[in-house]
Amino acid sequence: MKKPFFFYLFLFCSIASFSRTENPLIPIPSSVTKQPGSFSLHNNLVIGINSDEKNVVFVAGQLAKELSTPTGFKVSVNKNIAAANIRLQLLKTRDNDLGDEGYKLSVSQKTIIISANKAAGLFYGTQTLLQLLPKEIENKSVVKNISWKVSCVEITDQPRFAWRGLMFDVSRHFFGKKDVEDFIDNMVKYKFNLLHLHLTDDEGWRVEIKSLPRLTSVGAWNVKRVGTFGDFSKPTPDEPKNYGGFFTQEDIKEIVRYAKERFVNILPEVDIPGHSLAAIVSYPELSCTPGAENYQVRSGEKIINWQHGLVALVDNTICPANEKVYPFLDKVFTELAQLFPFEYIHIGGDECAKNFWEKSDAVKQLMQKEGLKTMEEVQSYFEKRVEKIVESKGKKVIGWDEILEGGLAPNAAVMSWRGMKGGIAAAKMGHEVVMSPTDFVYLDLMQGDRIIEPPVYGTMLLKKVYSFEPVPDSVDAKLIKGGQANLWTEQIYNTRHMQYMLWPRALAVAECLWSAKQNKNWDSFTKRTESMFERMDVEHVKYARSMFDPVFEVKRDASNELQIILSTEVNGLDIHYSFDNSNPDNFYPKYSTPLSVPKDASMIKVVTYRDGKQIGRQIDMPIATLKSRLPKK
Ligand code: ACM
Secondary structure, X not given: OOOOHHHHHHHHHHHHHHOOOOOOOOOOOOEEEXXXXXXXXXXXXXXXXXXXXXXXXXXXXXXXHHHHHHHOOOEEEEOOHHHOXXXXXXXXXXXXXXXXXXXXXXXXXXXXXXXXOOHHHHHHHHHHHXXXXXXXXXXXOOXXXXXXXXXXXXEEEOOOOOEEEEEEXXXXXXXXXXXXXXXXXXXXXXXXXXXXXXXXXXXXXXXXXXXXXXXXXXXXXXXXXXXXXXXXXXXXOOOOOOEEOOXXXXXXXXXXXXXXXXXXXXXXXXXXXXXXXXXXXXXXXXXXXXXXXXXXXXXXXXXXXXXXXXXXXXXXXXXXXXXXXHHHHHHHHHHHHHHOOOOEEEEEOOOOOOHHHXXXXXXXXXXXXXXXXXXXXXXXXXXXXXXHHHHHOOOEEEEEHHHHOOOOOOOOEEEEOOOOHXXXXXXXXXXXXXXXXXXHHEOOOEOOOOOOOOOOOOEOOHHHHHOOOOOOOOOOHHHEEEEEEEEOOOOOOOHHHHHHHHOOHHHHHHHHHHOOHHHOOHHHHHHHHHHHXXXXXXXXXOOOOHHHOEEEEEEEOOOOOEEEEEEEOOOOOEEEEEOOOOOOOOOOOEOOOOEEOOOOOOEEEEEEEEOOEEOOOOEEEEHHHHHHOOOOO
């Protein structure tokens, strides 16, 4: 039957409004077609499955829990799929377009059908479904008087990359099993599938190795300091070392199981040969340097001088020229390989200071014996031996891009962090690559102006993160396994701040890694992010609203005087300012062109508004600070 004009008008309006207010999905699916009508959740909902596969049963059970907890409705799971309201169906004939993680989600007035080739696809379909429901679906107890409706829609969706990672540094500050499980719960909402645990560093060894008990009885503990990490006072020998902790092997097994149920692989990292002070303190014989037995696990005091390259003040490296190191590593990797089922083990390799090696007779002898000409070649010799050990446990090696220097081990994959260039070089040599560049996806960096954010080394605005493109033009795209954002925790002392640093920037990363490149759109993303903020409020997850804050840039005008350029990351905000020390509101001057500073003004105060309401934080910026940011003449 020919449909009336109004039907098409309705359909057009529904689609047009889709990305603005309704169904704010992150990451944006490959294709979304809104249909008229809605499905209402109700009591005695039945979720039907067509498989006994453990993973499918788990996905259905999780969905039942997630739907019943906030609604109070009874939701059951059975195998009578044809009669069920919500159907999770594994396809009998593979749909190649969906791959192993894609899904189709069809919401009609009577049924919700999620179909996929594999259980992972069903899981991601349920994550999308949850985002389609009112935000109250995130409540952990029953909420009354909510219309539990899902608008009818047809979605087809599959990921762009198979490696969609987040790195969580549990070494600098220890985060326990429950924190990691919560982290996993939050990451899978946005379809991340890989959790890289940075398990060892100068500040703590965080995984029990039964054959090397001192790694955790000694190496997991330091002295608690708070403030600006890196500048802390060195603990005196009598200060109790009771801050830290570690995962027992039972903890790891539980985390791995928890992750696997949610289709997350765990990549364990043991960061060697640098960043190894916790190991050295536990077993000083691993060092090339006499006196290592007097070292202590770092509590945030200065141990590296970055002023002149990378100069270690205490030797935090394990010694490539020390034959005791390799049986030690054999023990470590034997146990890790048994604990972590993922095919890769991360061997670190970054920021290894060489100044103690340069002084070491053992290293000099090794260089002579092996014909090694540079310290990079010494590190490469070490990495190649480590690769052999790791491979002997049935695992593949991945490391930070420093492992390229001096010659890459034959089969190693590279995690490119110092920009993309290491990844490009590795891919050109035919090696697999995960792109994780500091200048796009380092989530430990500040997400707004340093005058208002908790201070760290640098800044990484949300918009920059959203522009992350993991595949450079010049390489074989097949070798780029995907991307990963890194959350280092030197300056992160608690879970609330961990969440603040993660969200919303991890949302941007999720969309870069899952969604088709052509579907990315900054304005749409920021609107959908605002909707996610409302959901995070319900979930009690902390996030940063820095994307609404004013952004400062400075330049010199023709007479060499300071000019202040203001902007916002989110489009459509008004910027108001004062130079008279009073707090501006939306009746104050509105910024439109670069500002010169009135004579004698010592402060500019800036605030953002949208639709007459304050949306960003007011920033009080001393003129002297802006002057100090001018490029040197
Ligand atoms: C790193 O950020 N040092 C890998």
